[in-house]
Amino acid sequence: MPKSKNEISKVLKTLSRRKNIYVEYEGEEVITWCHGCGNYNIQNALKRALTLEGFKYRDVLHAYDIGCNGNGSDKIGGYTVHGLHGRSISLGAGAALGNSGLKIIASGGDGGTMSEGINHLVHAVRSDYPMLFILHNNHNYGLTTGQASATTPKGFAMNGSPDGVVVKPMNPSEFVLGLNPTFVARSFSGDIKHMTKILRAALKHKGFAFVEMLQVCPTYNKATPQEWYRDRIKYIENLKKYDPVDPDAAKKIVQDFEKEIYLGIFYQKKNQAPFQKRLPNREGIKTSPHEEVKNFNISKFLKAFE
Amino acid sequence: MERTVIRIAGESGMGLLSSGHIISRALKDLGFYIASEREFPSLIKGGSSNVQIDFSTKDIRSRSNKIDIVVALDRAGLLYHIDMIKRGGILIHGYERHHLIPALKEKAKKKGIKVLYLPARQIARSLGGSSVMVNMVLLGLLWRVLGFDINNLKKEVKHQFASKPKLLKIDLKCVDAGYKGKDIKKIPQLEIKRNKKAPKKILIDGTTSIALGAIQAGMRAYYAYPMSPSSGILTYIAATSHETGVLVKQAEDEITAAQMMIGSMLVGCRAMIATSGGGYDLMTESVSLCGMNETPAVFIIGQRPGPATGLPTWTSQGDYNLAIHSAHGEFPRAVIGCSDPHSSYELIQHAFNIAEEYQIPVIVLSEKTVYDTHLTVDHFKHKKIPIKRGLVTGPKELEKLQSSDRYKITPSGISKRWLPGSSPAYYYANGDEHWESGELNEEANEAKIMIEKRMRKEKTLLKNLPAPKIYGTKKGAKISFIGWGSSKNTMLDVIRAYKTKGVEVNYLHFDYLWPLKADAAKRFFENNKNVHLIEGNYQGQFGQQIEVKTKKEFKGKLLKYDGRPFFFDEVMSYALKH
Numbered sequence: 054m055p056k057s058k059n060e061i062s063k064v065l066k067t068l069s070r071r072k073n074i075y076v077e078y079e080g081e082e083v084i085t086w087c088h089g090c091g092n093y094n095i096q097n098a099l100k101r102a103l104t105l106e107g108f109k110y111r112d113v114l115h116a117y118d119i120g121c122n123g124n125g126s127d128k129i130g131g132y133t134v135h136g137l138h139g140r141s142i143s144l145g146a147g148a149a150l151g152n153s154g155l156k157i158i159a160s161g162g163d164g165g166t167m168s169e170g171i172n173h174l175v176h177a178v179r180s181d182y183p184m185l186f187i188l189h190n191n192h193n194y195g196l197t198t199g200q201a202s203a204t205t206p207k208g209f210a211m212n213g214s215p216d217g218v219v220v221k222p223m224n225p226s227e228f229v230l231g232l233n234p235t236f237v238a239r240s241f242s243g244d245i246k247h248m249t250k251i252l253r254a255a256l257k258h259k260g261f262a263f264v265e266m267l268q269v270c271p272t273y274n275k276a277t278p279q280e281w282y283r284d285r286i287k288y289i290e291n292l293k294k295y296d297p298v299d300p301d302a303a304k305k306i307v308q309d310f311e312k313e314i315y316l317g318i319f320y321q322k323k324n325q326a327p328f329q330k331r332l333p334n335r336e337g338i339k340t341s342p343h344e345e346v347k348n349f350n351i352s353k354f355l356k357a358f359e
Numbered sequence: 360m361e362r363t364v365i366r367i368a369g370e371s372g373m374g375l376l377s378s379g380h381i382i383s384r385a386l387k388d389l390g391f392y393i394a395s396e397r398e399f400p401s402l403i404k405g406g407s408s409n410v411q412i413d414f415s416t417k418d419i420r421s422r423s424n425k426i427d428i429v430v431a432l433d434r435a436g437l438l439y440h441i442d443m444i445k446r447g448g449i450l451i452h453g454y455e456r457h458h459l460i461p462a463l464k465e466k467a468k469k470k471g472i473k474v475l476y477l478p479a480r481q482i483a484r485s486l487g488g489s490s491v492m493v494n495m496v497l498l499g500l501l502w503r504v505l506g507f508d509i510n511n512l513k514k515e516v517k518h519q520f521a522s523k524p525k526l527l528k529i530d531l532k533c534v535d536a537g538y539k540g541k542d543i544k545k546i547p548q549l550e551i552k553r554n555k556k557a558p559k560k561i562l563i564d565g566t567t568s569i570a571l572g573a574i575q576a577g578m579r580a581y582y583a584y585p586m587s588p589s590s591g592i593l594t595y596i597a598a599t600s601h602e603t604g605v606l607v608k609q610a611e612d613e614i615t616a617a618q619m620m621i622g623s624m625l626v627g628c629r630a631m632i633a634t635s636g637g638g639y640d641l642m643t644e645s646v647s648l649c650g651m652n653e654t655p656a657v658f659i660i661g662q663r664p665g666p667a668t669g670l671p672t673w674t675s676q677g678d679y680n681l682a683i684h685s686a687h688g689e690f691p692r693a694v695i696g697c698s699d700p701h702s703s704y705e706l707i708q709h710a711f712n713i714a715e716e717y718q719i720p721v722i723v724l725s726e727k728t729v730y731d732t733h734l735t736v737d738h739f740k741h742k743k744i745p746i747k748r749g750l751v752t753g754p755k756e757l758e759k760l761q762s763s764d765r766y767k768i769t770p771s772g773i774s775k776r777w778l779p780g781s782s783p784a785y786y787y788a789n790g791d792e793h794w795e796s797g798e799l800n801e802e803a804n805e806a807k808i809m810i811e812k813r814m815r816k817e818k819t820l821l822k823n824l825p826a827p828k829i830y831g832t833k834k835g836a837k838i839s840f841i842g843w844g845s846s847k848n849t850m851l852d853v854i855r856a857y858k859t860k861g862v863e864v865n866y867l868h869f870d871y872l873w874p875l876k877a878d879a880a881k882r883f884f885e886n887n888k889n890v891h892l893i894e895g896n897y898q899g900q901f902g903q904q905i906e907v908k909t910k911k912e913f914k915g916k917l918l919k920y921d922g923r924p925f926f927f928d929e930v931m932s933y934a935l936k937h
Contacts (some may be wrong), residue, residue, distance in 0.1 A: 143619050147630070150623060334604060
């Protein structure tokens with residue numbers, strides 16, 4: 054991605070100035086990802102983006118799915134919850150509604166997101182919960198040793214599909230764009246600067262921010278390695294006329310996953326009222342629900358039963 | 360015991376519910392105690408439904424299946440319910456073509472049933488009403504038969520339809536016309552004893568009570584996916600949400616509702632879900648997650664007969680085994696059974712306290728009959744049960760916490776809990792096996808120690824749970840019962856009824872169903888020679904646990920699994936036989 058030296062040095066300077074915030078995100082556990090796994094870079098980009106956007110580790114709750122990325126739930130400094138397969142979006146949404154002061158970052162793989170928990174994705178987009186969701190799309194089930202997922206390209210032989218996958222793959226960002234979302238972006242685990250930029254924008258988004266990370270899996274996904282992406286990746290930012298407010302344009306550009314794979318913010322709808330603000334019964338309430346837990350006097354309701 | 364039993368029968372959609380409310384409230388105004396419940400099939404319009412109202416000058420808790428007066432709003436109600444009327448009872452109806460049903464006359468004659476017919480449809484129409492107002496005409500006649508002042512009834516009709524002033528006028532005319540009972544040769548009039556003063560009570564059902572208990576306990580988010588018989592909780596919490604500010608979200612499925620509840624509980628917002636057995640099946644992996652990462656959670660199962668869709672609108676105690684065994688792996692849990700409005704209101708508050716203090720999933724069992732039965736009970740008290748959260752909240756203490764305090768190995772099994780973000784010491788709420796900060800750990804020794812730590816919480820809880828309560832004499836009863844849930848209501852009526860006959864019956868009731876205070880049951884067996892089980896399922900699931908844990912055997916088991924609650928009369932005759 055083209056970027057002026059000025060911009061990069063500005064980012065690095067800010068990071069350097071906020072190194073105290075940054076280092077808190079450093080976990081103490083030994084990392085168990087494979088050499089060359091895309092998770093390293095995604096996690097680093099996330100730490101950078103959080104630091105640059107001024108989120109301290111205590112401001113954030115990370116909700117993890119099951120899988121290789123989920124195994125990173127104790128590899129980052131901060132409060133995390135490592136939930137169930139396919140359910141990190143719902144778990145995160147409940148946390149986001151329960152404590153509106155916490156930044157909720159949920160993540161999941163292509164298995165959990167596009168198969169096991171795809172209903173949760175659909176309705177989280179529809180509900181526009183205030184949270185960031187990162188899809189780790191490495192086109193296979195890594196932790197169960199390389200089975201095909203809903204995003205594995207057709208024809209590729211995988212563990213359990215030795216003759217090659219016979220059904221066509223899903224394109225997650227294209228799928229989400231069909232759901233009337235408020236934020237859809239795509240980035241690539243091989244480009245830490247781009248991921249940082251996308252995640253910063255996603256962290257600023259007030260509603261449900263969907264970020265698809267195309268992720269290499271050097272151990273089980275031989276079909277789409279780093280080089281495969283390098284040959285195909287294009288940046289939306291380089292398109293002079295692209296404006297991410299047009300859903301039709303977004304749906305068009307997101308489609309191609311064979312020749313030109315575009316990265317960037319496909320679509321964003323700003324100034325949407327966040328979910329909580331759309332609840333008429335909570336209008337004017339300034340507190341977060343988790344601060345309201347105390348005995349509520351129900352005597353007035355009993356009058357109807359006297 | 361003196362009780363009068365009225366049943367209003369008709370199709371769903373004929374104003375049965377409002378009729379039931381009107382009659383119940385009017386009877387309550389007159390100082391009666393009430394136990395009323397509706398029976399209905401799983402459909403919106405049509406089918407044969409009924410509302411039954413048992414009332415007495417003394418506290419009553421259960422229904423009888425011997426009916427004094429049936430008010431039939433339609434033909435189906437007429438045919439089906441005549442068989443349930445007591446010898447010498449009364450049948451009130453408005454079906455014009457009743458003379459075309461010879462069986463009706465025969466049956467009435469055989470059982471000495473007095474049949475009162477009013478052309479209610481014509482009357483309602485002639486007064487400018489619709490055929491739905493048949494119910495108002497017949498309620499008027501019913502009130503005449505009961506021998507009460509028409510103004511008591513009209514007051515409650517006004518209360519019920521206050522929001523529809525135009526129709527109310529016609530409703531009142533219909534009630535009057537029914538009361539007059541023009542052209543009926545002789546209107547029988549019952550002589551019903553009344554209390555001098557109306558007791559200061561509320562008339563409320565279990566659904567509203569459990570919702571109010573949760574609201575009282577500081578529940579600030581309610582997540583739901585509709586399922587009978589628990590949908591009423593969603594309705595009530597949503598209907599009151601402008602006054603309470605409770606965040607209500609209907610989710611896309613039960614799994615989501617459970618996950619959102621757990622997410623909210625994790626960050627310190629009291630939240631709950633309510634479903635039925637089938638919906639809970641889908642939630643069980645979430646229950647297991649709470650078992651592992653020690654997140655508090657409250658699940659309500661409103662029981663109805665299964666398997667599968669089963670009998671969606673009928674009652675059951677069939678999910679005891681589901682509640683105590685559900686979800687994979689071994690972990691501590693609490694299972695609580697509600698039996699009436701008061702226990703629903705209070706036990707849900709304890710459920711939140713236990714969930715948070717012990718950091719475990721709590722499963723609260725209710726039943727269709729507990730949800731739907733309106734009982735005359737004392738006012739609910741505010742702040743009777745203090746909120747206990749088991750949270751570290753002091754700023755100084757929060758500063759001093761170590762990450763490893765979160766899942767620290769302790770003798771009680773309970774470790775410190777604090778909310779995400781509240782302390783510099785962060786933790787990992789890990790669904791994988793972990794060590795004290797929540798960091799992943801698969802070592803044999805650590806895994807064993809951590810599982811034992813979690814399971815110790817169940818022992819600690821068992822020690823701290825209140826003992827089950829004995830109703831009736833403590834020892835030496837002629838016949839004794841052990842049970843849980845709605846059985847308590849019937850047992851209370853039976854104990855009182857036998858007491859007036861000079862026969863001692865007693866009943867050991869369990870609110871807390873897991874972990875099980877088996878010692879109390881053992882003592883009960885030792886102090887009483889003739890102990891029976893009363894339980895609303897086929898296998899006697901709770902009874903099996905009692906027998907295993909006490910090494911005692913029931914003398915007999917009164918089991919019911921036909922979708923109906925235990926009726927007063929059937930327990931009376933079981934006790935007589937045994």
